[in-house]
Every structure is written in structure tokens, then in C-alpha cells.
Amino acid sequence: MNKEETPKEPKEKKIHDRKIEENVIFVGSKPPMNYVTAIIAQFNSSGSDEVTLKARGNAITRAVDAAEITRNRFMTNLVVKSINIGTEAVTNEEGRTSNVSSMEICLLKKK
Numbered sequence: 862m863n864k865e866e867t868p869k870e871p872k873e874k875k876i877h878d879r880k881i882e883e884n885v886i887f888v889g890s891k892p893p894m895n896y897v898t899a900i901i902a903q904f905n906s907s908g909s910d911e912v913t914l915k916a917r918g919n920a921i922t923r924a925v926d927a928a929e930i931t932r933n934r935f936m937t938n939l940v941v942k943s944i945n946i947g948t949e950a951v952t953n954e955e956g957r958t959s960n961v962s963s964m965e966i967c968l969l970k971k972k
Contacts, residue, residue, distance in 0.1 A: 888916035896927035942969040
């Protein structure tokens with residue numbers, strides 16, 4: 862019996878009333894190789910064909926490094942599906958609002 866294939870939608874979890882997508886990796890201040898292993902683990906464990914890296918500010922360079930290291934050294938069958946850039950308004954402890962650059966890199970596994 863054949864199963865009908867349905868398009869894969871991003872899975873979401875609710876934590877403290879916030880939706881968190883499963884195939885998203887938030888890049889911060891750790892070394893790029895930590896995110897490379899997270900990308901590889903996400904592709905292997907979830908069975909999804911798409912992983913998104915999200916970064917803000919100084920972490921944007923680490924996100925680009927992690928994506929390129931993964932594509933060039935470990936998973937050569939990956940392509941960059943899309944890159945979205947933007948600006949987010951962030952309020953600090955003193956109540957001042959400042960603009961921070963943000964970036965999303967969507968990696969897709971070729972078949």
C-alpha cells in the first residue's frame with residue numbers, strides 16, 4: 862500500500878506560549894563548528910530536507926561560516942534556498958531602542 866506524500870510543513874512546539882519551529886537553529890556566540898554539528902544533526906535526526914539558521918548582530922558572520930563549512934566540507938549536497946536580511950528593534954535594560962541587523966539562511970538538501 863502506497864502512502865500519499867504530503868508537503869512537509871515546519872513542525873512547531875509551544876514553550877511558554879511561544880511557537881518554536883523544529884528546523885530552526887539560532888546562532889549565537891558559540892564557535893561555528895558547534896552550529897555545523899547542529900545543522901548535520903538536524904538533517905540526520907529529523908529527516909527534513911530544510912534547515913534554517915537565524916542570527917542577529919555579530920552572530921551573522923558565524924551563521925554564514927557555519928552554513929559554508931557545512932556545505933563545502935561535510936554535506937556537499939546542500940544548497941542555499943534563500944537568504945533573508947532585515948532589521949529588528951531591540952530594547953535594552955535602560956529602555957532604549959536600537960536597531961539590530963538580522964539574517965535567515967535556509968539550507969536545502971538536494972535529492
